[in-house]
Amino acid sequence: MRARVFVTLKPSVFDPQGTTVAEALHTLGYATVTDVRQGKYFELEIDARTPEEARRVAAEAADKLLANPVIESYRIEIDAGAGAAASAGVAR
């Protein structure tokens, strides 16, 4: 099963890289881009029986390592594979 973990700086934390990217986009003429926040993306292949189990493992990994709770927060998406994804979709 695949877990996708998105780690981003907390809204209250200034993001110098995102600001620099936004300025570059403005230089390119993208005046409608009003803000950029840069983050990290992880794909975890997890040997789990259920999406819930995969989510629990991914959350633990994010808490302990992938994100630094002082400055970052995270969001998890579970992709249970083609067949399982369909049933998970129904369950949702």
Place this chain on the structure above:
Amino acid sequence: MKFAVVVFPGSNCDHDAYHAVKHVLGQDAVFVWHKETSLSGADVVILPGGFAHGDYLRTGAIARFSPIMQEVRRFADARGPVLGICNGFQVLLEAGLLPGAMLRNRSVRFQCEHVFVKVEQTDTPFTLGCRPGQVLKIPIAHGEGNYYAEPAVVERLERNRQVIFRYTTAAGAVTAEANPNGSVNNIAGLCSEARNVVGLMPHPERACELAIGSADGLVVLESAVASVTQRAVAAAR
């Protein structure tokens, strides 16, 4: 007196620290590989600068899992003096031995230059030889030294006098222009609540000889020697 210099894969200021301790200060120094489980009976522990584990994930994030870090934590818990310099400071933050985290420099550049830092407190093992308010000229060399902690944490650090070094002008004025990286409250270095663990972004070990531009950093290492001597005298009584 023995200093242990911990070496992670990617440490690159380990020899600077070793040289300053051994050849400038005339004290015993040993390298301790990160996979070791003993600090070889050292009196002082230095986590040096560099890019431990390539700074992968976040600066210091992987180094905190190195076997030697359990021993460093035990040493720190027993009030042993621990100094984290630059990447060593980042490792201490990730390991939770000091509060807060580092963000990318406000300039989004790696900054390598001499700066001025004011010694805010002299009751730590690494500043007890300083004059209160003494301004040191020592170099920085980092891309992620923009210290951040939540406002409540920063307030607690200030109240407990845990801010040990602050970026200032040569005259000791805390100004926005003197802040090279955007650190909150111009914070350049901190100590733990028990005051024996100190981390700072500037490199005192690279400023121990006038031949290389400044000897202002030597007092930090000399303080450690005085501190260990004082502890030994107090223990003998």
